[in-house]
Amino acid sequence: MWSLFLLFLLSLLSYLFTDELIPKLDHLFINAGMFGIDLCKANKNKIPEAVGVISGCVFLITCFMFIPIVFGYDLMDREHFPHNEFAELLAALLSICCMLLLGFADDVLDLRWRYKLLLPTIASLPLLVVYYVNFNSTTFVIPIPLRHWLGTSIDIGFLYYIYMGMLAVFCTNAINILAGINGLEVGQSVVIALSIVIFNIIEISGDQHKAHTFSLHILIPYLATTLALLKHNWYPSKVFVGDTFCYVSGMTFAVVGILSHFSKTVLLFFLPQIINFVYSVPQLFHFIPCPRHRLPKYSAETDLLYPSRTIIVKKDMLFISKLTIKFASLFRLVDITEDSESIMMNNMTLINLFLIKCGPMSEVRLTISLLIFQACCSCIAFLIRYPMASYFYDK
Template sequence: MAVFNSVEFHTFGSAVSIPFPLIVNVIISVGAFYVGQKLIPKMKTMFINANLSGIDMNKSSKPRIPEAFGVVTGCIFLISLFLFIPIPFVRDFSLNSQGEFPHNKFVEFIAAMLSICCMILLGFADDVLNLRWRDKLYLPTVASLPLLMVYYTNFNSTTIIMPRFVASFVGTSLNIGILYYIYMGMLAVFCTNAINILAGINGLEVCQSLVIAGSIIIFNLIEIFSGHCKEAYEFSLYIMFPYVGATLALWKYNRYPSQVFVGDTFNYLSGMTFAVVGILGHFSKTVLLFFIPQIINFLYSVPQLFRFIPCPRHRLPKYDPSTGLLNFSRTQFRTSELNILGKFCYYLFRHARIIKCEETEDGIVTCNNFTIINFAILFTGPIREDKLNNVLIIFQLVCSIFAFAIRYPLAHYFYETIN
């Protein structure tokens, strides 16, 4: 049986070889986009009839919008991966002179889909059952276990490269053993929740995910054309292209003004997908670089996330129907009622001037909620929802450019070798 290995394209006098499975993967990804584009509008009524809907609080008409459409995108994404399964593995089996099936690669791919499928299920359960915050922390850890087991059986590399300034004390590399697996489990928890807490305006979850996904794709292509660990980065592209195709279709209907809401299902799906390619593609630290805005938002939100400062259920910006603009939302508390960590965070943030506070004579403090969405409104003033989304996505893009600068030009000043 004849099996294509790659296809060559000639551009500007030089030949570029593209693996045949990658071409098929891109075609399937385009198909995922068109299927999502046709399917999503047809299912809006079905979701509303099933009472899977929510009120868009940032519109004067308060329309009822179908919710949890991340499950539709997730299903399209998974089906795309299912259809792609035979392509790379049949090729590898046919080209292998010893007639051995690439079991390790196959198990990696199946484990990746299993973890992603688990997070789609858990995300949809959250949308329907409204799970508690502590459930959102340990469920991604459980869903990442297939990944960690495959990593253990196929690689079990727990050595990290040390920066130059500590290499003279501990050596150029250090084996941290089980701590590396704890780090990867925490990566899955962080990725799934980081997108979830940076949300609340039309299109923001989808846009930031597309920027992260695009950054990962560009990084993979740079590494492949540089000749570094080609198989690992091709594996990442096999997952990222269908994800982008399915997500672009969702973005068409979720951007301002939203016709559908994505729900926690999409946030969990996206976070686990990024964790999967980072862990099994062996660039988990680089993936974190593309989460700089999410890391900043998490650190800024810590006082409220851990209840040092009172945290309302929803921290999304407040809509002003008289102007049609968004203002930052607020929380209230008495400083005398805060514990020592709450008081420390409050005075630290206040003196750093990263929150806007008003305090009455009887000790009641009113300040903005601790998210970078509200923080952005502090700088811009009242702003339209679509323009606020643009500001935050531009910030995401700038951070991605900065991440590439850290990963390539700057990294050589701190590391002897980079992996």
């Protein structure tokens, strides 16, 4: 446990360093043309973009500096050196480092969506190779109600590696599409990271203590640097985090979930992101027209945010588009106005859904509401993981 104490002190220094570094380097991004305009504000000031690369770099440097600390004693005894654990940590950091590079390239080059799906897959390859060498466990435990038909467990083989690769793709992009207002990307990542840390602390005294200690070695410095970034990204935002931060965050969560063997629990902490993804599917797959920006609409007169909208021409509608609108209207998931030629409806994001159900609100109140929802979903995840799990799995 002494290593965790030293890591906490090192992470505290990384928080202070990140907090000092961000305002000192923001002008470099503006000078390089990497800036944006906050569409949810009346002013049109230039705001540095892709600043998540700073917190990501400090996070990785902190992890690198911690390697001699956590493995320092083992270096004295080369015969019993934990090569497997060392390989896991290096593979984890390599995958995160790849996503930092690829995410920054995306911010600079503005890559198409098809590449956003490909990049996490490539970055997860070192992770999957180490998993294959060290574990190669591809067995799912069958829930108790289904064991009469399927048995106690089932080995899905290569499909398990496809699942882990898809997990990396989902985690990186799920945070990216639930974004657009000050503090939301970083705030939701903080809540997810805190939830996993609490889960690790609960489980660290059990049989898998090494796996949960490994997770804490990654998440504690990540949480420290992310909190420093949140301070500058909170309303009114002084910096934008960019896709770089979303990619690094998603890969970090995927890394600890895969190598610490609780990937299904990690997905439980992504409930709001799963809801947002399912709700967004009609626009992501262009069954419904999808504009480049689906941000809420800002009104300078009231200083409030309203649901943004998209227009559908009736004569161009596909059958699946009509079916989607009918289904969403039945469950009151969309706000629709129409005339003889077109239909106007809200963009299908969780942010706009909140504005439909709760009414127009200020940006900071909307962010807080969404983060409270994220925290409530984490509580539901713990409820599923512990009391409810005993009905489906052996204790």
